[in-house]
Amino acid sequence: MEAHRAAGGVAYISVDAEGALQAAQASDLARASGYVPSPLAGLPVSIKDLFDVAGQVTAAGSRLLADAPPASSDALVVERLRSAGAILLGRTNMSEFAFSGLGLNPHYGTPLTPSAADRIAGGSSSGAAVSVALGMAVAGLGTDTGGSIRIPAAFCSLTGFKPSASRVPMAGTFPLAVSLDSVGALSRSVADCILLDRILTGEQLDTRAAPLAGLRLAVTRDFVLDQLDAGVAAAFERALDLLAQAGACIRWFDFPELHELPRINAAGGLTAAEAWHGHRQWLESDNAQCYDARVAQRIRRGAAISAADYLDIRSERQRLISVAGERLGDADAWLMPTVAVVPPKLADLTEDDGFFATNGLVLRNTSVINFLDGCALSLPCQRGDELPVGLSIAGLQGQDARVLQVSRAIEALLQEHT
Numbered sequence: 023m024e025a026h027r028a029a030g031g032v033a034y035i036s037v038d039a040e041g042a043l044q045a046a047q048a049s050d051l052a053r054a055s056g057y058v059p060s061p062l063a064g065l066p067v068s069i070k071d072l073f074d075v076a077g078q079v080t081a082a083g084s085r086l087l088a089d090a091p092p093a094s095s096d097a098l099v100v101e102r103l104r105s106a107g108a109i110l111l112g113r114t115n116m117s118e119f120a121f122s123g124l125g126l127n128p129h130y131g132t133p134l135t136p137s138a139a140d141r142i143a144g145g146s147s148s149g150a151a152v153s154v155a156l157g158m159a160v161a162g163l164g165t166d167t168g169g170s171i172r173i174p175a176a177f178c179s180l181t182g183f184k185p186s187a188s189r190v191p192m193a194g195t196f197p198l199a200v201s202l203d204s205v206g207a208l209s210r211s212v213a214d215c216i217l218l219d220r221i222l223t224g225e226q227l228d229t230r231a232a233p234l235a236g237l238r239l240a241v242t243r244d245f246v247l248d249q250l251d252a253g254v255a256a257a258f259e260r261a262l263d264l265l266a267q268a269g270a271c272i273r274w275f276d277f278p279e280l281h282e283l284p285r286i287n288a289a290g291g292l293t294a295a296e297a298w299h300g301h302r303q304w305l306e307s308d309n310a311q312c313y314d315a316r317v318a319q320r321i322r323r324g325a326a327i328s329a330a331d332y333l334d335i336r337s338e339r340q341r342l343i344s345v346a347g348e349r350l351g352d353a354d355a356w357l358m359p360t361v362a363v364v365p366p367k368l369a370d371l372t373e374d375d376g377f378f379a380t381n382g383l384v385l386r387n388t389s390v391i392n393f394l395d396g397c398a399l400s401l402p403c404q405r406g407d408e409l410p411v412g413l414s415i416a417g418l419q420g421q422d423a424r425v426l427q428v429s430r431a432i433e434a435l436l437q438e439h440t
Contacts, residue, residue, distance in 0.1 A: 023111070023158045032131030033152035036079070037112035038078070043368040047110045062215055063107025066280040068162040071113040072120060072428040074194035082196040085129045086304060097194025099163065099222050111159055114149030116187035118314040120165055120198045121171050121321065122146055122299060123385040124371060128314050132368060137410050141365035144384070146170040151178040151208050160207040161218050167198045167293060169361075169388025171206050172197025172400040176360040176412025179234040179402040181433070182208040183426070184216040184388075185395045186419050187277045189223045197330050201336070202392045210430045212420040215399065218397065219422070226311055227423040231430035232354065239318050239428075240353035245280035246387045251363045253365050253404070258359045258412040262401045264439055265432065277349050278341055280390060286338045287393075290323035295332050316377060333350030338394060346418060355428040357385055360400040360412030367428075386416065395419045398428045405440050 026033060049064040069075060072082040081087040096104065103110065115130050125145030126132045133148040135141050136155045143152050150162025164171045166184040175182025187204035190349075198204055200299035203296030207218035216229045240261065250258070256374075266272050287293075299323050304310065310318060326334075350356055362383055371377045391398045398416035415432060417425040 025353045026156060026158065031133075031152070031159065032115050033116050033133050033149040033156065034068070034112045035081070035083070035130050035149070036078070036080075036109065039428060041043050042109050042111050049107055049109065050319045056105070058219060058397060060106040062221065065108060066111045066159045067103055067108040068111055068159040068163050069100060069161070070147055070150050071116050072165060073100050073163060075100055075113070078113065080196055082120065083115055083127055083130065084314075085116045085314065086309055093194070095194070098191045100194065102221050102224070103163065108179075111153075111265065114147070114153055114162060116148055116150075117146035117170075118317045119196070119297070119321075120146040120167060120170055121293075121317045122380050122381055123169050123388070123400060124377070125174060125378075135410065137177075137179060138365060140367050140369065142177065142368050142371070142408075144174035144365065152179070152184075153177060153181055154180055154208050154210065156436060161214060161237035164206060164208055165195065165198070166204050166206055166388075166392065168385045168392050172360050172382060172388045172398060172412065172414065175208050176364040176402070177401045177410050179404070179410045180208050181211055181215055181399065181401055182206065183219060183399045184217060184391065184397060185223065185422050186252070187395065188419070189225065189392065189422065199293040201292045201296060201405050203238075204392070209343075212399065212401070212426065212433045216426055219426070229423060229426040229430065231434065232424075232427040233266065234431050234435060237265075237270040237356045237431070238273055238352060239265060239270050240275055240350050241358070242275050242277040242280070242357045243274055244277045245283070246358040246390065249362055249383060250359060251407055253364050254359050254362060255341070257404050257408065258377055258413065261432075261436065262357070263414050264435055268435055269358065273353065275349055279345050282342070282373065283390065283393065284340075289327050289331065290320065292332075292339070294320060294324035295327040295335070296324070297321045299326070316374065339395075342387045342392050343418070346396075355425055356416040358414045358416070359439055361385060362413040364409035364411060367370070385397045386398060391416050397422045399404065399425055399426050401429060401433055401436060403436055403440065
């Protein structure tokens with residue numbers, strides 16, 4: 023970690039070296055006495071900068087809150103990690119207030135993917151991903167409102183799981199959009215994601231690997247396969263071919279209603295409306311100058327969304343959730359590329375037009391799952407000499423166990439062949 027920071031790396035905003043050392047020593051003593059609370063005991067975990075940690079400032083990647091009073095207690099998920107014996111190393115970098123899928127941060131620097139020195143790590147949980155990809159933590163605690171766990175997982179060749187939002191408590195977490203926010207972890211394997219899910223939710227799901235033969239895997243060309251990079255398209259097709267050869271049933275289906283999402287969210291959607299509700303007190307004051315200008319611009323769109331507009335969006339959401347249930351039917355999982363493109367070059371994001379166009383494309387596929395209130399896991403599916411590509415294994419609300427079962431099986435297949 024120190025070498026990373028000395029070389030100019032910005033995965034961490036702050037590091038609690040003393041607290042981590044004390045926790046590690048306590049863990050060693052507990053282990054020597056025979057007390058090991060979980061398989062995570064004694065292992066380092068990074069914490070995204072929007073979770074409360076007692077005694078630390080929750081700045082959410084912003085200068086606005088950098089001088090706020092320290093948190094008086096841990097967020098509930100942080101408390102659960104402590105109880106499991108995790109060693110909390112420090113606070114990881116992120117898109118300011120989690121409002122971007124690219125991970126750029128003008129205040130604390132922009133983390134880059136270890137796969138390519140000139141390409142971004144993705145956001146908003148950018149630092150969390152880099153902390154794991156570079157071996158500075160075994161897992162990174164993150165949030166996902168429109169893809170903020172799965173995008174950086176895809177861009178950094180990691181595994182990232184966004185559970186059904188209702189399963190993980192948000193208490194002590196700085197919100198972006200309460201209707202869409204969810205908490206999960208980035209790690210190196212499905213097994214690690216399952217371990218973190220058990221700790222964060224307090225639930226022990228049946229996550230035994232599903233047999234590949236006979237699996238019903240739904241795939242749609244509508245919307246989520248538009249504008250794919252050639253490398254993403256090739257990796258996705260290769261994964262589908264491997265699954266078919268292993269006996270899985272690839273069922274193509276039509277979901278034209280997904281093309282309605284740009285219209286439904288044209289004014290900024292639930293994210294802008296709910297973010298404006300939380301930030302208007304600052305953006306209507308002199309504090310507005312503390313914001314990343316691009317983040318402020320996106321949040322301010324929410325000011326134009328009326329109560330009637332907001333209720334219309336919520337109604338449209340419920341309609342599409344019902345349609346999704348009909349379209350997916352008895353499928354075991356819904357497959358798509360996690361992100362339509364490989365990690366973009368940082369140099370291509372300096373101008374606003376390029377930034378906003380790329381941000382929208384990067385968020386497009388992952389945000390479908392948030393809007394439909396589902397769950398999804400991203401697995402790396404590229405070959406060793408290729409830029410990172412993520413394969414998304416998704417389900418609807420409450421289908422977490424089945425998504426994890428299918429993900430275990432697909433992970434084993436991909437590792438065998440890539």
